[in-house]
Amino acid sequence: xxxxxxxxxxxxxxxxxxxxxxxxxxxxxxxxxxxxxxxxxxxxxxxxxxxxxxxxxxxxxxxxxxxxxxxxxxxxxxxxxxxxxxxxxxxxxxxxxxxxxxxxxxxxxxxxxxxxxxxxxxxxxxxxxxxxxxxxxxxxxxxxxxxxxxxxxxxxxxxxxxxxxxxxxxxxxxxxxxxxxxxxxxxxxxxxxxxxxxxxxxxxxxxxxxxxxxxxxxxxxxxxxxxxxxxxxxxxxxxxxxxxxxxxxxxxxxxxxxxxxxxxxxxxxxxxxxxxxxxxxxxxxxxxxxxxxxxxxxxxxxxxxxxxxxxxxxxxxxxxxxxxxxxxxxxxxxxxxxxxxxxxxxxxxxxxxxxxxxxxxxxxxxxxxxxxxxxxxxxxxxxxxxxxxxxxxxxxxxxxxxxxxxxxxxxxxxxxxxxxxxxxxxxxxxxxxxxxxxxxxxxxxxxxxxxxxxxxxxxxxxxxxxxxxxxxxxxxxxxxxxxxxxxxxxxxxxxxxxxxxxxxxxxxxxxxxxxxxxxxxxxxxxxxxxxxxxxxxxxxxxxxxxxxxxxxxxxxxxxxxxxxxxxxxxxxxxxxxxxxxxxxxxxxxxxxxxxxxxxxxxxxxxxxxxxxxxxxxxxxxxxxxxxxxxxxxxxxxxxxxxxxxxxxxxxxxxxxxxxxxxxxxxxxxxxxxxxxxxxxxxxxxxxxxxxxxxxxxxxxxxxxxxxxxxxxxxxxxxxxxxxxxxxxxxxxxxxxxxxxxxxxxxxxxxxxxxxxxxxxxxxxxxxxxxxxxxxxxxxxxxxxxxxxxxxxxxxxxxxxxxxxxxx
Amino acid sequence: xxxxxxxxxxxxxxxxxxxxxxxxxxxxxxxxxxxxxxxxxxxxxxxxxxxxxxxxxxxxxxxxxxxxxxxxxxxxxxxxxxxxxxxxxxxxxxxxxxxxxx
Numbered sequence: 001x002x003x004x005x006x007x008x009x010x011x012x013x014x015x016x017x018x019x020x021x022x023x024x025x026x027x028x029x030x031x032x033x034x035x036x037x038x039x040x041x042x043x044x045x046x047x048x049x050x051x052x053x054x055x056x057x058x059x060x061x062x063x064x065x066x067x068x069x070x071x072x073x074x075x076x077x078x079x080x081x082x083x084x085x086x087x088x089x090x091x092x093x094x095x096x097x098x099x100x101x102x103x104x105x106x107x108x109x110x111x112x113x114x115x116x117x118x119x120x121x122x123x124x125x126x127x128x129x130x131x132x133x134x135x136x137x138x139x140x141x142x143x144x145x146x147x148x149x150x151x152x153x154x155x156x157x158x159x160x161x162x163x164x165x166x167x168x169x170x171x172x173x174x175x176x177x178x179x180x181x182x183x184x185x186x187x188x189x190x191x192x193x194x195x196x197x198x199x200x201x202x203x204x205x206x207x208x209x210x211x212x213x214x215x216x217x218x219x220x221x222x223x224x225x226x227x228x229x230x231x232x233x234x235x236x237x238x239x240x241x242x243x244x245x246x247x248x249x250x251x252x253x254x255x256x257x258x259x260x261x262x263x264x265x266x267x268x269x270x271x272x273x274x275x276x277x278x279x280x281x282x283x284x285x286x287x288x289x290x291x292x293x294x295x296x297x298x299x300x301x302x303x304x305x306x307x308x309x310x311x312x313x314x315x316x317x318x319x320x321x322x323x324x325x326x327x328x329x330x331x332x333x334x335x336x337x338x339x340x341x342x343x344x345x346x347x348x349x350x351x352x353x354x355x356x357x358x359x360x361x362x363x364x365x366x367x368x369x370x371x372x373x374x375x376x377x378x379x380x381x382x383x384x385x386x387x388x389x390x391x392x393x394x395x396x397x398x399x400x401x402x403x404x405x406x407x408x409x410x411x412x413x414x415x416x417x418x419x420x421x422x423x424x425x426x427x428x429x430x431x432x433x434x435x436x437x438x439x440x441x442x443x444x445x446x447x448x449x450x451x452x453x454x455x456x457x458x459x460x461x462x463x464x465x466x467x468x469x470x471x472x473x474x475x476x477x478x479x480x481x482x483x484x485x486x487x488x489x490x491x492x493x494x495x496x497x498x499x500x501x502x503x504x505x506x507x508x509x510x511x512x513x514x515x516x517x518x519x520x521x522x523x524x525x526x527x528x529x530x531x532x533x534x535x536x537x538x539x540x541x542x543x544x545x546x547x548x549x550x551x552x553x554x555x556x557x558x559x560x561x562x563x564x565x566x567x568x569x570x571x572x573x574x575x576x577x578x579x580x581x582x583x584x585x586x587x588x589x590x591x592x593x594x595x596x597x598x599x600x601x602x603x604x605x606x607x608x609x610x611x612x613x614x615x616x617x618x619x620x621x622x623x624x625x626x627x628x629x630x631x632x633x634x635x636x637x638x639x640x641x642x643x644x645x646x647x648x649x650x651x652x653x654x655x656x657x658x659x660x661x662x663x664x665x666x667x668x669x670x671x672x673x674x675x676x677x678x679x680x681x682x683x684x685x686x687x688x689x690x691x692x693x694x695x696x697x698x699x700x701x702x703x704x705x706x707x708x709x710x711x712x713x714x715x716x717x718x719x720x721x722x723x724x725x726x727x728x729x730x731x732x733x734x735x736x737x738x739x740x741x742x743x744x745x746x747x748x749x750x751x752x753x754x755x756x757x758x759x760x761x762x763x764x765x766x767x768x769x770x771x772x773x774x775x776x777x778x779x780x781x782x783x784x785x786x787x788x789x790x791x792x793x794x795x796x797x798x799x800x801x802x803x804x805x806x807x
Numbered sequence: 808x809x810x811x812x813x814x815x816x817x818x819x820x821x822x823x824x825x826x827x828x829x830x831x832x833x834x835x836x837x838x839x840x841x842x843x844x845x846x847x848x849x850x851x852x853x854x855x856x857x858x859x860x861x862x863x864x865x866x867x868x869x870x871x872x873x874x875x876x877x878x879x880x881x882x883x884x885x886x887x888x889x890x891x892x893x894x895x896x897x898x899x900x901x902x903x904x905x906x907x908x909x
Binding site: 779786790 | 907908
């Protein structure tokens with residue numbers, strides 16, 4: 001099997017998909033100065049770049065599949081096969097039940113068949129490829145390189161990100177078309193003379209930022225070491241900053257952009273701490289070791305060091321030190337002292353928590369969730385991109401990618417953070433009335449689900465939900481963008497209603513998204529929308545986890561209840577906006593369906609939102625994902641403190657969990673229908689009965705107030721002190737010094753003017769005086785001069801003879 | 808009475824003083840030039856006398872020759888000046904040339 005060439009081919013394809021948007025960015029940002037403001041060239045270039053990127057990614061996916069002979073899709077019980085696959089990569093053989101052994105054997109036969117064909121010795125078909133693109137430099141022991149790491153997760157992320165980004169770019173051509181003018185009027189910005197703010201359109205700038213955004217996200221996914229991830233992580237951050245603050249003249253937009261950026265810095269602070277710890281103890285940033293092509297012992301990467309090849313952490317008896325291991329499971333030794341290389345267990349936890357801190361910031365988890373709703377200030381396509389494929393997905397992606405380094409304690413933290421987040425955000429979404437804000441809170445809630453899934457050991461379930469959520473959430477955001485354009489930038493749902501008659505395509509594609517996120521399905525058939533499968537997988541993981549650890553029952557109850565709340569608020573949104581009678585007749589009269597350039601992407605995305613998870617856990621998407629699962633996840637972990645469920649345990653409760661989740665979702669949807677569709681109860685009455693709770697939720701659990709009181713105001717007070725210190729002490733010193741300098745200068749001036757200038761002037765004056773007095777001698781009479789000479793010579797002679805001695 | 812050094816020196820001194828008085832008293836430019844010639848030749852008489860009577864020897868003659876050459880050159884230049892002076896003032900009265908007075 002020509003593994004190397006396949007790996008390089010994949011890297012080339014994904015590299016093209018990754019770098020094209022960067023090239024597009026460069027062309028668009030500079031070309032913007034040349035093209036007229038009404039030119040759509042930038043948009044076409046951006047769409048072309050990301051579209052070709054999608055084709056490359058898809059080709060890479062297909063190539064990968066063919067090269068691995070679609071090994072992920074073979075066998076009825078795919079996750080066992082994949083577990084065996086992964087173990088096989090490191091010559092390991094992990095026992096997991098009779099069924100697993102049977103699979104293993106079957107797989108071994110298959111692998112032998114491969115060998116005889118190609119003649120290369122491989123225990124299994126290689127499915128993970130990594131390598132180095134470019135070495136930036138070596139600084140002591142630190143080697144900074146651009147690496148690539150490609151497995152099925154990378155490929156799926158690439159395909160998903162480029163596909164969604166292409167749809168969003170196309171949609172944005174329509175959505176941003178009001179920027180195609182020399183004189184754009186921003187109706188939200190009021191000038192001092194009572195008019196609106198006028199500025200040239202920024203169409204090209206929007207698309208160049210979007211291209212840069214895609215480049216950053218793809219780079220993050222392709223990255224083969226954690227440092228590179230960090231670099232692109234920050235690039236994603238700056239792009240979101242630029243795009244959230246796109247309407248920079250609006251105070252709210254610039255504040256939201258700052259908030260997003262600053263809140264993310266809090267998370268990144270943890271990220272950097274994690275990086276420092278890992279580098280100090282492991283001495284490398286790479287995910288996996290370098291290929292040992294020349295027979296030398298491969299330099300192991302972070303994943304092998306911490307988890308070995310069997311997915312277990314090698315802890316000593318006191319449980320305070322973790323032995324680092326190489327790719328074959330042997331303990332690493334210091335080459336000089338032959339002491340085993342270790343990392344303190346506590347520090348490994350801190351490193352994991354630190355890196356997860358970055359994920360908290362990026363994926364807007366509790367307690368850093370406050371920036372995401374404010375990020376709605378950006379144009380709607382940006383919200384769609386941020387909320388589905390790029391920014392927030394980066395956090396979950398990293399939590400998944402970095403899973404092997406997380407200890408059980410960290411995973412439990414992740415689970416609880418996710419659990420808190422999903423509940424908190426869902427409750428706020430229930431009372432939100434801004435259509436985009438409902439979606440924003442639902443994003444936070446769904447991200448909580450993903451984190452929960454990953455934290456509970458349902459690695460593939462969490463990332464499964466990431467992909468399905470990306471499709472239906474981008475769909476819903478674009479649909480809401482279509483609504484907003486149709487309603488002439490009205491975002492408040494109470495003013496809408498009945499829109500489905502005016503904009504049917506938007507309404508029904510939105511409905512598909514709503515059904516998908518709510519997780520509705522018809523039991524017993526294959527008819528199920530993508531959200532059903534992915535949420536179901538997470539709930540099943542939670543149930544299996546609760547069965548193992550009854551103490552952590554909240555981790556199952558809360559997501560289950562929230563599944564109902566999710567269905568409730570999403571259907572509330574739909575009924576509020578599209579169903580019933582128009583609440584604002586004037587607005588309704590001016591509503592129109594969006595042009596094809598906007599509805600087309602909606603239709604494409606709705607197909608994926610509905611069907612991307614088809615087949616559920618036996619389907620293509622889940623099989624692909626679970627194939628990349630880190631070693632050891634499939635078997636689960638038996639531990640005294642917190643056990644993680646393996647695949648078989650999850651599988652056992654799958655049906656049960658599916659029914660419960662479906663029941664919760666259906667009841668949520670029915671309640672929403674009763675309240676907002678059929679008007680059996682008046683929501684306003686309920687609101688009156690629970691005024692306190694309602695206000696609490698409308699104020700977003702008062703997190704903004706809390707942070708304002710906890711951080712903003714204290715820092716303002718401290719800043720006030722600093723300012724006072726500056727004013728009193730430093731300014732005092734400076735002013736004193738200045739005054740002293742002025743006084744000294746005054747004396748110096750007197751000295752200069754009196755003495756130095758006086759001396760010079762004196763010399764001048766004397767010379768001038770002498771010259772003036774000698775002037776009278778110059779009579780101009782020749783005969784007089786001769787008399788002077790004669791008399792002078794005579795005088796000289798007289799003096800000479802009178803006073804000098806004679807010889 | 809033997810004619811000695813002092814007699815020559817006396818003649819030289821008389822010529823010198825006569826020349827100086829001539830320079831100082833003549834308003835005519837040509838007259839002043841003649842006074843200069845007298846002064847130079849007074850000095851020449853002295854040189855030649857010293858050459859004849861003292862250890863100065865041939866040097867005195869040589870210096871006298873130089874003075875004669877010098878006087879010739881000076882006369883040429885001075886006559887040119889006198890002509891220009893005349894062109895400018897229509898006279899050669901040196902008292903009229905007082906533009907450079909202090």
